[in-house]
Amino acid sequence: MKEQEIIQPRVLKGFRDSLPAVQIPKEAIITTLQRHFASYGFVPIDTPALEYMEILLGKGGGETDKQIFHFTDQGGREVALRFDLTVPFARYLAQHEHELALPFKRYHIDKVWRGENPQKGRYREFTQCDFDIVGVDNAESDAEILSLMASSFAKMNVDHARFHVAHRGMFNTLLCNLGVENLSVDILRLVDKLRKIGETETEEQLLALVQDERTARAILSYISKEDEHEPFLTTLDRLVTLLGGENEHTLRMRTIYSYLEAEGIEDRFLFDPSITRGLDYYTGIVYETFLEGSEHIGSVCSGGRYNDLASLYTKTHLPGVGSSIGLDRLLAALEDEYDYRAADVLILNTDEDRYTEAIKVAKRLREAGLKVALSFEPKKLASQYKWAEANAIPRAIILDQDEEGSFTLRDLTTRTNMVMSIGEAAALLKRNCLD
RNA sequence: GUGGAAGUAGUUCAAAGGUAGAGCCCCAGAUUGUGGAUCUGGUUGUUGCGGGUUCGAGCCCCGUCUUCCACCCCA
Structure with missing residues (x-):
């Protein structure tokens, strides 16, 4: 008997095995969410893990393109692993638009892949739980997504989640008023970092960008909050003043808030004008979710309204709003807080x-x-x-x-x-x- | 992708170029009236992996892999 060469057992950087102690609570959460999404009348769909490269490229912006795992398959096709569930969903809508009754409410729970450098709560393979409403652009659908976010965390027994909400349209109004709307992408990206780098640093970088002290200070005062826990309506009123009066976006936010009040969940939400989202495709309301005490993990549930996403694949106008729970990030933040058993x-x-x-x-x-x-x-x-x-x-x-x-x-x-x-x-x- | 830190037993940690150690855990046996105490014995291990320097490397040097942190971005 010759001694057999042992192949070193290992997994790729940013990829992980799951032991039962992790997988059991993870699947329990997925089951809970599936049932809960269904209770709102959302239906499940599936799409391939692998798509044509051209389908996935050219919407998120240059940075996300670099993170896509891609290769040439045995038939010479340029293919890529999906890096989120939203872009494949837009393709799916365009492809099946005549088979779907709008508004279409779907959920989708599955793995996605991004070639980023891993950290805690940040992996190259992770599970997203997406839920979206497509076919309507109004406060009613915006509010239902927010309601579903809040109730999902309640169903998962996570009671220390805080939902930070803002509105892209309102922010763009500000930029137009200041005459710097041509710099909007760079400004949005900078504003997103406020919580991390602080007001002074943000102001300096804003000044370097817009080259005008008054403009920089106006942007900063819009995105800063003296009291982090300032009530939603107080923040909104303040921002309306800074914008010079109500408009369709501020009125939309008021209607959404009234629906949250009707449901009695309004105190779970904060208006946080520094939330902007890195992805370019958002057009209306945007939101991120943080767990108190685990803010360093980042957002565990984010999304927003995207009114033109499917326009890459169809001429039909298909407005949408949706959100995505980062299950692996959530579990990383919860650590050992969950219970599991192999049998009773x-x-x-x-x-x-x-x-x-x-x-x-x-x-x-x-x-x-x-x-x-x-x-x-x-x-x-x-x-x-x-x-x-x-x-x-x-x-x-x-x-x-x-x-x-x-x-x-x-x-x-x-x-x-x-x-x-x-x-x-x-x-x-x-x-x-x-x- | 760029920069920084770390990697030693299942785990928590030692060993400042000279024989790889301790607690907890685990396994076998004895005793215990169907676990917890006690006793005896045992594995605790290719010091992440591969080279190099040296009489000699866990330690120094180079490369590589992985984890963590920051940047970037995001779930």
């Missing part, structure tokens, strides 16, 4: 002759809706308890009673035993099982 109960193996009995008990408990694992070998109990703990299984059943249908149920967390019938055990376990 483990049936211990004390005697090989009783395995048939174990199978019958397992079947009955599974029919009652429980997750049940069986111990395959009659190892000593300490060893079986440890296996259960390693798999986060909180209870064990020992088939040790001679009298019919009665056995020991052990709580592994408190290490206490109770003797009961199978029906009693099923009821007790059912009350304590997750989901």
Whole structure:
């Protein structure tokens, strides 16, 4: 026997394996979101991971183009992995516009790829949860996306999420008033960094860009907030004054806010005029979501209104608004805050002759809706308890009673035993099982 | 893609060019009346990987991979 050359097991930079302790809560969250999106009348779709290169290029801006994984396939086609779910969705809309009834509300949860340098909460392969409404441009659809964002985080039991909202149109009004709308892309990019580099530095860079002190200060006073927690309407009123009066955009924001009030969720939202979003395709409302205490991870749910996205692929006007939850980033921020278990109960193996009995008990408990694992070998109990703990299984059943249908149920967390019938055990376990 | 820091046992950390160590964890056995205590024994390991300098490298040098941080951008 020759010694075999071992291939070094490894994964690519920015790509990760998921152990069950990570994958179980991740899939639980996905299931929760799928159900929740459906409760708003959103429907699922799917698109290919791989697209023609030309489909994905030429909308996000030069920087995102550089991050696209692309190659030539065996047939000589220039292809690329999707780097978000929104651009493929725009292509999908153009391709199927006659098969879809507008307004179209879809959700899409899947992996995307970007060739960025990885950091915590930033990977080259990650999962996005997108939800969008296409075919209407009004406050009602804007507000429904915001409502769905807030309620999704509530469903995921994340209560420290803060939603920062702004409006591209309002900001562009300011730039027009100041006569610097031709610099809008550069200014937007700079303004986005306010939270990171501070007011002084922002003002200096603004001055270098617009070459006028009065203009630079006007922009800065628009995007700065003295009180970070200033109520939404107070900020909006202040900005309306700075813009010289109401316009269609400010009135849109007021209507959206009134819908949030009607739902009683308005205090979850802040008007944050420094939010602009790097992507060029946003035209109206924009938003980012931060977790208090984990701001360094960045936004865990962002999006906005894009009224011209599908125009790359069709002449039909298809306005849209949507948002995307960054699931991997969210899980990175939550770290160990989530709970998981491989099963609700483990049936211990004390005697090989009783395995048939174990199978019958397992079947009955599974029919009652429980997750049940069986111990395959009659190892000593300490060893079986440890296996259960390693798999986060909180209870064990020992088939040790001679009298019919009665056995020991052990709580592994408190290490206490109770003797009961199978029906009693099923009821007790059912009350304590997750989901 | 650019710049910086780090990488030693499953894990938390030592070893300032001279024989790779400690706690926790894990495994086997004894005893324990179906885990927690105690005792005995054991693996804790290609010091990320590959070269180089040296009598000798975990340590110095070069390259490379990965992670983390900053820039850039973003989920």
